[in-house]
Amino acid sequence: MRDETFIRNTYDISYVAKNNKLSPMEIYKLLPQTNCKECGEETCMAFAFKLLNKGTTLDKCTPLYEEEYKEERKELEKILKPIMEADVTETGLVIHEDLCFGCGNCVVACPVNVAEDPKGCAIGKGASSDKVILKVENGKVKAQNIERCRRFGEHKILCNACITPCPTKAIEFPGG
Amino acid sequence: MICLGCSCLCDDLEFKNEENKITVGNACLKGFKRIDAFNKNRLISSINKKEASIDDAINKTIEILKNSKKSAIFGLENSVLEAQNESIKLGEKTGSIIDNFSSVYGGYLINRFLDGSVNTCTLDDVRDNCDVSIYWGCDPMSTHPRLMSKFSYYPRGKNRQRGWEEDRYTIAIDARKSLTANITKKFIKVSPGRDFELFKAFKDVLSGKLPKIGDKKLLMNVGTSIKKAKYGVVFVGDGLDYSMGYMNDFIDLINDIGFKLQPVMDCIGFNKLLFERFRYINSIDLEDKSYAKDNSIFNLLKGDDIDSILIVESDIASYLPHKIAKKLKDINSIYIGPHSNLTAYLSRINIPSSISGVESGGNAYRMDLKEETAEKVIDSEFLSQYEILSRIGEGL
Numbered sequence: 001m002r003d004e005t006f007i008r009n010t011y012d013i014s015y016v017a018k019n020n021k022l023s024p025m026e027i028y029k030l031l032p033q034t035n036c037k038e039c040g041e042e043t044c045m046a047f048a049f050k051l052l053n054k055g056t057t058l059d060k061c062t063p064l065y066e067e068e069y070k071e072e073r074k075e076l077e078k079i080l081k082p083i084m085e086a087d088v089t090e091t092g093l094v095i096h097e098d099l100c101f102g103c104g105n106c107v108v109a110c111p112v113n114v115a116e117d118p119k120g121c122a123i124g125k126g127a128s129s130d131k132v133i134l135k136v137e138n139g140k141v142k143a144q145n146i147e148r149c150r151r152f153g154e155h156k157i158l159c160n161a162c163i164t165p166c167p168t169k170a171i172e173f174p175g176g
Numbered sequence: 177m178i179c180l181g182c183s184c185l186c187d188d189l190e191f192k193n194e195e196n197k198i199t200v201g202n203a204c205l206k207g208f209k210r211i212d213a214f215n216k217n218r219l220i221s222s223i224n225k226k227e228a229s230i231d232d233a234i235n236k237t238i239e240i241l242k243n244s245k246k247s248a249i250f251g252l253e254n255s256v257l258e259a260q261n262e263s264i265k266l267g268e269k270t271g272s273i274i275d276n277f278s279s280v281y282g283g284y285l286i287n288r289f290l291d292g293s294v295n296t297c298t299l300d301d302v303r304d305n306c307d308v309s310i311y312w313g314c315d316p317m318s319t320h321p322r323l324m325s326k327f328s329y330y331p332r333g334k335n336r337q338r339g340w341e342e343d344r345y346t347i348a349i350d351a352r353k354s355l356t357a358n359i360t361k362k363f364i365k366v367s368p369g370r371d372f373e374l375f376k377a378f379k380d381v382l383s384g385k386l387p388k389i390g391d392k393k394l395l396m397n398v399g400t401s402i403k404k405a406k407y408g409v410v411f412v413g414d415g416l417d418y419s420m421g422y423m424n425d426f427i428d429l430i431n432d433i434g435f436k437l438q439p440v441m442d443c444i445g446f447n448k449l450l451f452e453r454f455r456y457i458n459s460i461d462l463e464d465k466s467y468a469k470d471n472s473i474f475n476l477l478k479g480d481d482i483d484s485i486l487i488v489e490s491d492i493a494s495y496l497p498h499k500i501a502k503k504l505k506d507i508n509s510i511y512i513g514p515h516s517n518l519t520a521y522l523s524r525i526n527i528p529s530s531i532s533g534v535e536s537g538g539n540a541y542r543m544d545l546k547e548e549t550a551e552k553v554i555d556s557e558f559l560s561q562y563e564i565l566s567r568i569g570e571g572l
C-alpha cells in the first residue's frame with residue numbers, strides 16, 4: 001500500500017516541477033546568496049537543492065524574512081507553493097508510468113539490485129528477492145525498499161545508474 | 177511461466193491469479209498485455225457475419241475446403257509447434273499452398289540462418305561472452321523489449337563480470353534515432369535504402385582505407401572497436417532486409433571478421449519446421465512440394481489462383497495495401513484466432529481459439545532455436561488451435 005501512495009505522490013511532484021520549470025538555479029537566484037550558514041547548510045546553493053527535494057523549509061532562511069529581501073521571499077513562496085503542498089518523498093525518485101514499458105533495463109543496471117540479487121537481477125533475469133529496489137510488475141517498473149537506494153540517507157551519492165539505461169526517460173530525479 | 181509474446185520467450189515470469197485479478201511479475205508491457213487480454217476483445221464465432229456455434233463454423237470450413245479447387249493456409253507465427261505441425265498435415269491433405277509472414281519480410285535472412293551458412297550463437301553465449309554488439313536495422317526496445325536487459329547488453333555474464341559500463345560496447349545503425357539508439361554508446365544514421373553504401377564504407381575501414389561516405393571520424397572510431405572485439409554479435413532486423421534484400425556480401429563480411437549474426441525476428445519456429453520438411457521456409461505448394469515466388473500471400477491475393485484461404489492468428493490485412501487486402505472479402509476466407517482484428521472483420525468465417533501459451537500449452541522456439549515448453553495458466557472454454565485444426569483435418 002505504501003509503495004502505491006509513494007509512486008502517486010512522487011509523480012505529482014515531478015509533474016508540478018516540470019510544469020513550473022523549477023530548478024535549483026531558479027531558487028538560488030532568489031535567495032540572499034551570502035552563504036551565511038544560518039539555515040545549517042554550507043552554501044545557499046545547497047539550501048536550494050534541499051528546498052527542491054523537500055529536505056528543509058523556507059523559514060530556516062532567517063535573512064530572507066528581513067525587509068531587504070521582501071520581494072524575493074514573496075516570489076519564492078509563490079513558486080514553491082505547489083511543491084510544498086505535495087507529500088514529502090525520501091529520495092525524489094520519480095517513475096513516469098505512462099512512459100515506462102517494462103523493458104527492465106533499470107532493474108538489471110541498478111547496483112543495489114545486483115548486490116541484493118546476484119542470481120536474478122545481476123544476470124538479466126527478473127527480480128527473485130524481496131530486497132530489491134526496482135521491480136517490474138504488470139509491465140511497469142515499481143519502486144520499493146527505497147531506504148536502500150544509494151541516494152538515500154546521510155552518506156548519499158548522486159547515483160544515476162537507473163536513469164541512463166532508460167530509453168524513454170521514464171525515471172528521473174527532479175532537481176538533480 | 178513462459179511468455180510467448182515475442183521470440184525472446186522469457187522464462188522468469190511470476191504469474192498470480194487472485195479473484196480474477198491478474199498480476200504478472202517481471203513481464204514487459206507487451207507480454208503482460210498479451211496475458212491480460214484474455215477477457216477483452218475476444219472473437220465471436222460467426223458465418224457470414226451471423227453468429228453461429230463453433231461446431232457449425234468448423235463444419236462449414238470443412239465444406240469449403242472440400243469444395244475448393246485451390247486453397248491456401250497462412251499465418252501461424254504466433255502459434256505453438258503442435259498447431260503448426262497440424263496445419264502442415266491439413267495442407268498435405270487438401271494440397272494447399274502454405275505461406276507465412278516471412279514472405280513479406282525477412283525470408284532470405286531466415287533461410288540463410290536456418291541452412292547453417294551463417295555464423296551464429298545462442299543468446300546465453302551472447303550474455304556470457306559478448307563485448308561488441310551491433311543493432312543494424314532493428315529496434316529491439318520496441319519489438320523485443322527484454323532482449324537488451326536479459327541477454328545482450330545490461331546483464332553480467334560469465335566472462336563479462338563488470339557489466340555494460342566497462343565490458344560491453346554497443347552500436348546502433350538505423351534510419352532514425354530509435355529507442356534502442358537512445359541507449360547505445362554510438363549511433364550511426366543512415367538514409368533509407370543506403371545501407372549498402374554504409375556497408376561498403378565499413379568494408380573500407382576494416383581493410384585499413386579511408387571511407388568514402390559518411391562521418392569519417394565516427395566510422396573509423398567504430399571500425400577500431402570492431403577490430404578489437406573478442407566476441408562480436410550483429411543483431412539484424414527488418415530494416416536491413418527492406419533495404420538490402422539479398423545480403424550475401426553482408427553475411428560473407430560478418431563471417432570473415434568473426435562476428436556472429438542473430439536475426440531479431442519472430443516466426444522462426446514455423447519457418448524451421450517447414451525448412452526441415454521441405455527445404456523452403458515459405459510460399460510452398462504442398463501438392464507437389466515446390467517453391468514459387470507466386471505462392472507468397474501478396475501474389476496470391478493479387479492473382480486469381482486461390483478460391484479459399486485459411487488464416488491462423490495473423491493480422492495480415494493490416495500489413496497489406498488496401499486494394500489487395502480487400503480481396504479477402506471476395507474469396508472464402510476463414511480466420512482462426514483469439515482476438516478480433518481487421519483480418520477477422522474481412523473474413524467470412526470466424527472461429528475463436530484460445531491464446532497459445534496462456535489458455536493452452538505447447539512448445540515454441542526462441543529466436544536462437546532453443547526449444548521451450550509453455551504451460552496453460554488460465555482455464556477457458558475456447559478450443560486450442562491444435563484441436564480446431566485437427567478437427568478440420570479429421571472432417572476432411
